[in-house]
Amino acid sequence: MTQERTEDRLLQKALVGVGRLFFTLFVPVTAFFIFFKIFIFLRDGNAPQLVMTLIAIVWGVGGVAALYFLGYWLISKLSGKWNKSLLPYLFVGPALVILAWYLFIPTLRSLYLSFFNDTSMEFVGLANFLYCFTDEDMLISYRNNLIWLIVGTSFASGFGLLIAILADRSKFEKISKILIFLPMAISFVGAGVIWRFVYEYKPAGEDQIGLLNAIYTAFGGTPQAWLMIQPWNTVFLVFIMVWMWTGYAMVIYSAAIKGVPVSLIEAGRVDGAGEIRIIAAITIPYIKGTIIAVSTTILIITLKIFDIVYTMTGGLFDTDVVASMQYKQMFAQHDFGMGSAIAVLLFIAIIPVMYLNLRQFGQQEGFK
Amino acid sequence: MKKRKQRVNSFMVNGLLLFLCLVWTVPTFGLLMTSFRDRDVVSKTGWWTVFTRPDQAELTLDNYEQVLSGKTITLVDSKGNQQTVKGDNLTRAFLNSLTVSIPAVVIPILIASFAAYGFAWMDFPGRKVFFILVVALLVVPLQISLIPLLRDYGRLELTGTFLAIWLAHTGFGLPLSVYLMYNYISQLPRSIIESAIIDGCSHFGVFWKLILPLSVPAIASLAIFQFLWVWNDLLVALVFIGSKPGVEVLTQRLLYLIGSRGQDWHLLCAGAFISMALPLMVFISLQRYFVRGLLAGSVKG
Numbered sequence: 001m002t003q004e005r006t007e008d009r010l011l012q013k014a015l016v017g018v019g020r021l022f023f024t025l026f027v028p029v030t031a032f033f034i035f036f037k038i039f040i041f042l043r044d045g046n047a048p049q050l051v052m053t054l055i056a057i058v059w060g061v062g063g064v065a066a067l068y069f070l071g072y073w074l075i076s077k078l079s080g081k082w083n084k085s086l087l088p089y090l091f092v093g094p095a096l097v098i099l100a101w102y103l104f105i106p107t108l109r110s111l112y113l114s115f116f117n118d119t120s121m122e123f124v125g126l127a128n129f130l131y132c133f134t135d136e137d138m139l140i141s142y143r144n145n146l147i148w149l150i151v152g153t154s155f156a157s158g159f160g161l162l163i164a165i166l167a168d169r170s171k172f173e174k175i176s177k178i179l180i181f182l183p184m185a186i187s188f189v190g191a192g193v194i195w196r197f198v199y200e201y202k203p204a205g206e207d208q209i210g211l212l213n214a215i216y217t218a219f220g221g222t223p224q225a226w227l228m229i230q231p232w233n234t235v236f237l238v239f240i241m242v243w244m245w246t247g248y249a250m251v252i253y254s255a256a257i258k259g260v261p262v263s264l265i266e267a268g269r270v271d272g273a274g275e276i277r278i279i280a281a282i283t284i285p286y287i288k289g290t291i292i293a294v295s296t297t298i299l300i301i302t303l304k305i306f307d308i309v310y311t312m313t314g315g316l317f318d319t320d321v322v323a324s325m326q327y328k329q330m331f332a333q334h335d336f337g338m339g340s341a342i343a344v345l346l347f348i349a350i351i352p353v354m355y356l357n358l359r360q361f362g363q364q365e366g367f368k
Numbered sequence: 369m370k371k372r373k374q375r376v377n378s379f380m381v382n383g384l385l386l387f388l389c390l391v392w393t394v395p396t397f398g399l400l401m402t403s404f405r406d407r408d409v410v411s412k413t414g415w416w417t418v419f420t421r422p423d424q425a426e427l428t429l430d431n432y433e434q435v436l437s438g439k440t441i442t443l444v445d446s447k448g449n450q451q452t453v454k455g456d457n458l459t460r461a462f463l464n465s466l467t468v469s470i471p472a473v474v475i476p477i478l479i480a481s482f483a484a485y486g487f488a489w490m491d492f493p494g495r496k497v498f499f500i501l502v503v504a505l506l507v508v509p510l511q512i513s514l515i516p517l518l519r520d521y522g523r524l525e526l527t528g529t530f531l532a533i534w535l536a537h538t539g540f541g542l543p544l545s546v547y548l549m550y551n552y553i554s555q556l557p558r559s560i561i562e563s564a565i566i567d568g569c570s571h572f573g574v575f576w577k578l579i580l581p582l583s584v585p586a587i588a589s590l591a592i593f594q595f596l597w598v599w600n601d602l603l604v605a606l607v608f609i610g611s612k613p614g615v616e617v618l619t620q621r622l623l624y625l626i627g628s629r630g631q632d633w634h635l636l637c638a639g640a641f642i643s644m645a646l647p648l649m650v651f652i653s654l655q656r657y658f659v660r661g662l663l664a665g666s667v668k669g
Contacts, residue, residue, distance in 0.1 A: 039529075039531060050463065052467070053463050053464075053466060053467045056467045056471070056530050057466075057467060057470045057471055060471030060474075060475060060530070060531070060534055061470070061471050061474045061475065061478075064474075064478055064479065068478075068482065072572050076570075085492070087490070087571060087572075088486050088490040088491070089486075089492065091482045091483060091485055091486030091490060091571070091575075092482070092486035092487060092490075092492075092495075092498065094483070095479050095480060095482065095483035095542055095546055096483070096498055096501075098479065098535070098538060098539050098542055099501070099502065099505060099539065099542055099543065101520075101539065102513055102517065102535070102536070102538075102539025102540065102542075103505045103508050103510075103512075103513055103539060103540070103542075103543070104501065105516070106513035106515075106516040106517060107508065107513070109515075109516040110513070110516060113515060113516070159388070162388075163388055166381050166384055166385045166388075167385060169378070169381050170378070170381050170385050171378075171382075172382065172385065172386075176385050176386075176388075176389050178655070179392055179393050180388070180389065180392050181655070182393070182396070182648070182651070182652075183392065183396070184596075185644070185647040185648050185650070185651035185652075186396075186600070186647070187599070187600030187601075187602065187619050187622075187643060187644070188600065188602060189600075189602050189619045189622050189623055189640075189643070190619075190622065190640045190643050192626070193626065193636050193637065193639070193640035194395045194396055194398075194399045194640065195395065196626070196636075197395075197398065197399060197402065197633060197636070197637065198395050200633075207412060207414065208414065209411065209412075209413065209414045209415070209633070210414075211394065211395065211398060211414070211416075214414050214416075243392065243395075246392075248662065251659055251663075252662060252663065255659075255663055300507055303509070304509045304510075304511065306602075306603050307602045307603065310602070310623075311602070311623060311626060323509075323511055323603075326511055326514075327603070327606075330515060330518075330607075331607075336519075339514075339515050342511075343509070343511040343512045343514070343515065344512070346509045346512065347508065347509060347511075347512045350507050350508065353507050354504055354506075354507050354508070357503055357504070357506060357507060358500065358504055361500070361503045
């Protein structure tokens with residue numbers, strides 16, 4: 001009698017256990033199934049655009065949040081010890097997996113692929129890199145990228161500093177800063193349209209509709225096709241970037257300038273220094289660290305510049321840069337080996353900045 | 369304070385500032401004016417003639433109608449001439465841009481906030497190594513990932529789907545997002561979090577009920593950042609959406625317009641302005657948060 005009871009109870013326990021397990025498995029499986037079904041619907045579905053937009057947004061955002069809840073629910077089913085050691089990975093795990101998949105591992109894979117041919121089937125050793133350092137178009141792209149780095153960084157940073165200093169002394173500070181800052185919100189493609197229009201060329205005799213030629217001819221010049229004059233055309237492209245990123249530099253410099261202690265400036269005035277002297281001898285040395293940081297950020301942007309060149313000239317008239325050469329190798333030539341090799345070069349160029357970042361991080365001591 | 373703002377040579381300062389402001393705004397202003405001008409005059413006279421010869425201005429909204437419409441439409445100009453033109457369907461591209469942008473902003477911020485909380489307030493093996501990895505990845509150029517990811521996407525049949533581009537923007541935006549969110553979340557007072565845990569709240573509960581609401585300022589500035597980056601992106605869209613017409617975003621359509629209608633400035637200008645309108649609005653209304661985010665340190669790969 002008692003034995004039967006215990007057996008009954010054991011059976012009951014087992015059933016409950018199996019039921020629980022089944023339920024624990026059933027929930028995630030169903031969830032994934034629903035995610036997948038909606039994904040297929042989004043990929044192949046034919047509902048009106050607005051409906052698709054809404055479903056896609058809810059699916060994408062809600063899906064990710066749901067995954068976290070699901071993960072938490074599963075972990076909370078585990079015993080205390082497991083729960084405690086697994087929970088941190090629920091928090092950082094998804095980010096680490098995505099970082100590994102999208103940035104860390106691809107870096108190694110690109111390095112690997114750069115030693116192979118266009119279809120990645122045949123090992124070619126350093127042939128891709130050899131081409132990168134001998135091909136004439138590649139050499140031109142290095143020259144152009146160098147122009148971008150030097151002209152772009154110095155002018156964006158310089159104009160930013162100049163405007164920050166001017167605005168600090170003007171009663172129109174607020175409005176002028178907004179106007180200079182505004183181009184940051186515009187895409188490189190949008191800026192491309194704006195500046196193609198400024199550089200627009202019509203043969204002499206016709207009315208010029210491009211602003212630059214209109215001004216140039218008003219002062220007696222003959223109209224120029226600005227984007228075809230080598231190598232100055234690259235400089236004309238660089239100025240689009242300068243136009244967009246000066247606002248960034250200005251905002252940061254402006255905040256830094258306001259942090260210069262008034263007592264220092266007062267002391268300079270008492271000693272009889274003029275405004276320009278104060279700026280050169282007090283303000284600029286004081287914000288030196290900021291100037292280096294801002295210039296580094298702009299340097300990285302110019303190094304990877306792609307959109308402006310691709311939109312404005314498509315690399316014609318010798319305006320290609322390294323990133324646009326990479327894109328061409330990838331899509332026009334379908335040469336994955338060469339495309340990877342050029343990407344690796346970009347990566348190598350950025351390593352010093354990465355090193356500086358890490359060193360600074362190590363010195364911070366903020367991370368215990 | 370008054371002395372500091374001493375307006376020495378205020379005429380020169382303001383004059384130079386005004387000149388620079390003009391150089392910075394006139395190009396955009398020209399684009400805006402052109403987008404409202406009649407198609408026939410745009411290619412013949414400069415946009416500034418609207419002010420020099422206002423009698424010949426001929427302003428119109430036809431250009432917007434044409435670039436936005438998905439169908440063939442008939443336009444009537446000021447002289448009564450009828451013209452049938454093909455629309456460029458930027459409406460669809462606009463909606464696609466929205467579909468790409470909203471999840472591509474929310475997803476990385478959510479994932480980054482979780483990770484930032486983990487790094488800031490939880491202890492686990494590998495914590496320091498993983499965070500150093502995040503800092504190292506801050507400046508990695510995304511070009512290095514394009515070919516390997518393209519191969520993965522090809523195998524998973526993801527190319528040309530919204531999921532593909534959300535994930536790509538998430539991956540490329542994560543290092544900066546984790547870094548900025550960590551800087552913010554790790555500065556929150558320890559006592560708040562500890563007392564909540566003592567009260568029996570789990571880490572998960574603390575995160576949803578306490579940390580996320582407290583992090584709204586950081587989230588706002590990061591969201592504007594990521595939104596501008598995603599909305600204005602061209603390269604990632606070109607690589608992972610390709611030329612799939614139903615999914616193409618605004619920047620891609622605009623690039624296509626430049627290629628196919630390179631001299632139709634009335635359409636290009638209207639199209640460009642449509643692509644700029646939303647980010648400009650977001651930017652102007654939320655500028656404060658954006659500046660705060662910039663000042664919190666920003667280098668992106």
